[in-house]
Amino acid sequence: MAKPSEFRIQVDQALGKTEVRAHFRKAMDTLMTNRRNQFPDNAELQRLRDQAQVIRANALSKLPELLEQLESNLTRNGIHVHWAETTDEANDIVLKIMQKHNATWMIKGKSMVSEEMGLNHFLESKGIEALESDLGEFIIQLDGETPSHIIMPAIHKSKEQIAQLFNEKFPDIPYTEDVDTLTRTARDILREKFYNAPVGLSGVNFAVAETGTLCLVENEGNGRMSTTIPPVHIAVTGIEKVVEKLSDIPPLLSILPRSATGQPITTYFNMISSPRKKGEKDGPEEVHLVLLDNGRSRIYSDPELLATLRCIRCGACINHCPVYVRIGGHSYGTVYPGPIGTILEPQKSGLKVHGELVQASSLCGACGEVCPVRIPIPSIINRLRYEGVRQDGGSALDAGSKRKPLEAITWKAWSWAASHPSVYNLGSTVATQVRNLVPHNLGAWTSVRTAPAVADKTLHQQLKALGVDHE
Amino acid sequence: MSEARTHIFQRLRAVPRPEVDTTGRDYVPIYDWDRAERIKRFTERMQAVRAEVHHSDRDSWLNLLADLCKAKGLTNLLVSPHTEWGQAIYQQVGEFPTLQDYDRAIEAWKHEMFYNIDASLTSTVGGIAETGSLILWPTEQEPRIMSLVPPVHFAILDTQHLYTTFAEAMQEQDWLNQGMPTNALLISGPSKSADIAQVLAYGVHGPKELVVILI
Numbered sequence: 033m034a035k036p037s038e039f040r041i042q043v044d045q046a047l048g049k050t051e052v053r054a055h056f057r058k059a060m061d062t063l064m065t066n067r068r069n070q071f072p073d074n075a076e077l078q079r080l081r082d083q084a085q086v087i088r089a090n091a092l093s094k095l096p097e098l099l100e101q102l103e104s105n106l107t108r109n110g111i112h113v114h115w116a117e118t119t120d121e122a123n124d125i126v127l128k129i130m131q132k133h134n135a136t137w138m139i140k141g142k143s144m145v146s147e148e149m150g151l152n153h154f155l156e157s158k159g160i161e162a163l164e165s166d167l168g169e170f171i172i173q174l175d176g177e178t179p180s181h182i183i184m185p186a187i188h189k190s191k192e193q194i195a196q197l198f199n200e201k202f203p204d205i206p207y208t209e210d211v212d213t214l215t216r217t218a219r220d221i222l223r224e225k226f227y228n229a230p231v232g233l234s235g236v237n238f239a240v241a242e243t244g245t246l247c248l249v250e251n252e253g254n255g256r257m258s259t260t261i262p263p264v265h266i267a268v269t270g271i272e273k274v275v276e277k278l279s280d281i282p283p284l285l286s287i288l289p290r291s292a293t294g295q296p297i298t299t300y301f302n303m304i305s306s307p308r309k310k311g312e313k314d315g316p317e318e319v320h321l322v323l324l325d326n327g328r329s330r331i332y333s334d335p336e337l338l339a340t341l342r343c344i345r346c347g348a349c350i351n352h353c354p355v356y357v358r359i360g361g362h363s364y365g366t367v368y369p370g371p372i373g374t375i376l377e378p379q380k381s382g383l384k385v386h387g388e389l390v391q392a393s394s395l396c397g398a399c400g401e402v403c404p405v406r407i408p409i410p411s412i413i414n415r416l417r418y419e420g421v422r423q424d425g426g427s428a429l430d431a432g433s434k435r436k437p438l439e440a441i442t443w444k445a446w447s448w449a450a451s452h453p454s455v456y457n458l459g460s461t462v463a464t465q466v467r468n469l470v471p472h473n474l475g476a477w478t479s480v481r482t483a484p485a486v487a488d489k490t491l492h493q494q495l496k497a498l499g500v501d502h503e
Numbered sequence: 504m505s506e507a508r509t510h511i512f513q514r515l516r517a518v519p520r521p522e523v524d525t526t527g528r529d530y531v532p533i534y535d536w537d538r539a540e541r542i543k544r545f546t547e548r549m550q551a552v553r554a555e556v557h558h559s560d561r562d563s564w565l566n567l568l569a570d571l572c573k574a575k576g577l578t579n580l581l582v583s584p585h586t587e588w589g590q591a592i593y594q595q596v597g598e599f600p601t602l603q604d605y606d607r608a609i610e611a612w613k614h615e616m617f618y619n620i621d622a623s624l625t626s627t628v629g630g631i632a633e634t635g636s637l638i639l640w641p642t643e644q645e646p647r648i649m650s651l652v653p654p655v656h657f658a659i660l661d662t663q664h665l666y667t668t669f670a671e672a673m674q675e676q677d678w679l680n681q682g683m684p685t686n687a688l689l690i691s692g693p694s695k696s697a698d699i700a701q702v703l704a705y706g707v708h709g710p711k712e713l714v715v716i717l718i
């Protein structure tokens with residue numbers, strides 16, 4: 033038997049952790065209920081989804097023009113704009129800014145693009161510390177882990193685990209499982225860090241081309257702290273995050289937090305349009321925006337796959353995914369888990385690296401139904417499955433790399449037989465006659481299921497017996 | 504221009520782009536709320552996230568604020584003397600804890616700001632009923648940190664500027680033509696997090712208490 037892949041091994045391990053699975057189940061159930069409660073009127077929800085979809089699709093259809101407009105408006109406002117084709121380039125840009133300011137560390141607000149860049153590791157290798165300040169990110173950083181969810185990075189951890197972790201890392205502070213006390217501890221530690229930080233880094237939820245404005249959505253205030261207190265602010269984001277108009281923002285802001293965590297709005301919506309101006313008494317003196325491609329422009333070239341780029345990273349598809357809830361975020365072994373990861377990661381890193389993820393779906397359709405920008409995730413999963421095995425090129429990275437000769441011949445033979453009735457009838461009749469010879473052990477399939485039984489009469493025979501003329 | 508930029512644009516421009524039908528993109532008002540209804544909704548939303556909301560008027564807000572400062576045991580209050588509200592407060596110095604003006608760049612008094620300021624009071628440019636949000640456009644007199652670092656944030660909202668939705672606020676105040684400020688904010692409650700086992704905790708990095716006075 034072939035060696036199980038890394039992904040399979042991780043899935044196997046995750047499925048064995050009953051407690052963690054129960055924890056995920058409970059958390060996802062709460063998130064689903066909260067989201068449902070935010071949209072009591074289905075017609076209104078569908079209208080909002082249409083609106084959000086149009087806004088994002090429109091932005092993508094004008095992407096190069098909007099990026100130029102964004103760049104020129106940001107530059108006019110005094111924000112430095114940088115372009116990176118790869119994560120290596122993006123990391124280098126950040127490093128150069130750090131070096132220019134002789135900065136030995138930075139404080140970070142939550143940013144999935146910085147996770148995508150592997151920024152923390154990269155900076156560490158250059159002797160620079162990147163300290164996470166989002167409470168969830170702070171917790172997993174203490175434990176040397178990566179996020180298991182794009183909105184709630186520490187969702188896999190129980191209160192008790194976090195209490196133990198704090199006790200281990202901060203032995204001077206008495207052990208407690210009280211969430212308020214734990215939160216206050218983190219607040220006190222990080223306040224001091226914000227106070228001293230030479231550079232703050234953040235992500236961006238939406239960038240408005242029309243005005244040159246960076247929008248950030250958050251609850252804790254660490255995003256505001258990271259973008260207000262340190263003298264230098266670096267924002268990192270993907271090139272797809274731009275929208276055309278300022279008036280595109282309210283509908284997106286209306287649907288994002290409701291879809292994500294079931295809140296009507298987040299505590300803070302932070303719109304940044306320039307560094308500190310003359311006469312202003314606070315805010316960073318210098319603001320940078322790093323725009324990262326990392327495969328996005330390739331996704332852009334395919335009219336069907338392009339829809340992937342509409343994503344506003346709400347995480348609703350993750351919360352509603354029956355696969356994610358069972359295997360958790362870490363099994364995917366990628367930055368973005370769940371359905372969005374399933375379609376995004378293989379397109380970014382190639383089907384060779386992450387092509388197996390497109391199998392991690394039951395195609396139940398829940399993700400597509402909840403997506404606020406109507407990304408047809410199940411169709412894209414199907415398309416990527418096809419891209420993986422197609423013979424004739426294709427637009428996804430590593431298209432055709434999953435093709436197996438035996439499988440290909442089997443399907444070819446099947447399709448030939450199915451289009452030749454006499455062969456098909458003969459085959460199915462023979463199958464009914466040798467039905468008892470089907471082995472009970474069919475490898476992985478029968479390790480948790482009984483082998484499928486072949487019927488004793490073919491469908492054609494049964495229909496004939498019923499007097500149905502099937503011809 | 505960087506090479507990365509050139510390559511990215513080359514790739515983006517090389518492909519045919521879909522036409523997008525933009526019907527349904529624009530804002531459609533769905534609520535028909537009068538002022539009383541807007542105040543009610545705003546209050547409910549704010550209270551649901553543990554903000555304090557006080558209904559007051561031009562005659563009594565000053566006394567209310569003084570009482571609140573006393574009740575909370577504040578020893579100082581960061582407030583600008585240059586706003587309408589600030590002027591009134593500075594005329595009644597005796598009624599309030601020590602008043603502090605944000606009169607220097609933060610670098611000159613960062614330590615004091617971080618470790619000694621108990622509370623701040625700011626004005627707002629408006630509010631949003633649907634989501635229970637305050638709109639702040641920090642200025643030279645009322646800089647960004649005022650609504651971020653002090654543990655208690657008082658905000659005064661003139662209910663004439665309480666809009667139904669964010670889209671309406673943006674339209675009616677004509678944000679586009681006014682030009683966006685360095686920083687514009689929506690604030691909907693005190694800072695919070697559910698990152699520890701989904702248990703909601705208030706006062707993470709921003710203010711622990713948000714006190715809204717409606718006029």
Ligand code: SF4
Pocket residue numbers: 342343344345346347348349350371372399402403404405406407
């Ligand atoms: S794919 Fe849709 S549901 Fe999933 S994170 Fe993106 S916007 Fe949200």
